[in-house]
Amino acid sequence: MTEINIIKASLGEVAGYLKEYGSIFIVFDENVADLVGKLGVDAKGTLGIEVSEDGKNIQTVMEIDQWLMELGANRDAFLLGIGGGITTDIVGFAASIYKRGIRFGFIPTTLLSQVDAAIGGKNGVNLDSYKNMIGIIRQPEMTFICPEALDSLPYEQILSGAAELLKTFIISNQDDNYERTVKALEAKDIDALKELSGAAAAVKAGVAGRDPDERGERRLLNLGHTFAHSIEKNSEESIGHGQAVSMGMILAARLSEAAGVAEKGLAAKLEADFRKCGMPTECPYTIEELADAMKKDKKAEGSIVHFVLPVRIGEVITRDLTVEEAVDLLK
């Protein structure tokens, strides 16, 4: 069991939690530069980075480490990363290799990073066009879930984290929070979503803490992801991850019904709910078109894929199937 420290706090409260850390350095996404001043943290240095998937690479990681070195950061330094998943992935990696690893923490500023990317210790960057190909698993000292961090986030970015938010409740016996999330997204109720984000962050921390190396329970977080990765590949990344996960969860529910795991009607319910939320539901590819990329999925073991199948909202199981078996069931 790994302790994963999630702290729900306002931006103004963060400094209080960091007073034990002597020398603090901050790396932030330039798009959230306004938040840095609201922290009141007495930092030895602050560095803004321009965020993009292209720039999420080892070069940026090395630039951060170079900057730390030039400012004389020691082994006792603490690096705080503020931004979405790109920033937290880069900062976690940079901190993990600087002087063989210094302590670090995050203030995630997108819904996706609050419920997923900034929790669980996976810190990786892209290598050429291969996503998250190099990295390290190392836990941040803490992840602050600050509701106000989402105030400036465009709604389209809220929607991009919506599928992971709903997924977290589907896998964790939280059907009530699932229904609340559907209502909140339908009404674009940001205050309710901020509350639900904190609840989902706690769920992810629990799952990742009990299974940090992804040998059992953590696999459940992959609900919809085998399909989603294949959809992203087929679309040459023009369909974003959040949209692909939305379509992927519906396909997983259809597979589950066909395999006799879920009751009939679950896929139709997810589809209706996701549509109300403004999320895409129709996968533009046939199952045969998805099959090829599914075989190459990094989480497949040989020809076997550990599919995560919903039994109902709140409960999922894993079922090992070959891609061919899944294709047959979905035809």
Ligand SMILES: NC(=O)c1ccc[n+]([C@@H]2O[C@H](COP(=O)([O-])OP(=O)(O)OC[C@H]3O[C@@H](n4cnc5c(N)ncnc54)[C@H](O)[C@@H]3O)[C@@H](O)[C@H]2O)c1
């Ligand atoms: N480590 C993990 O376990 C894990 C899990 C899921 C995703 N990820 C990674 O996360 C990344 C995606 O994360 P993301 O969706 O947060 O993307 P992101 O970091 O690119 O943020 C999305 C956009 O929103 C902007 N932004 C961020 N916070 C803002 C705010 N409060 N107000 C206004 N604009 C803001 C950013 O500048 C960016 O333009 C991917 O690279 C993915 O690989 C990692």
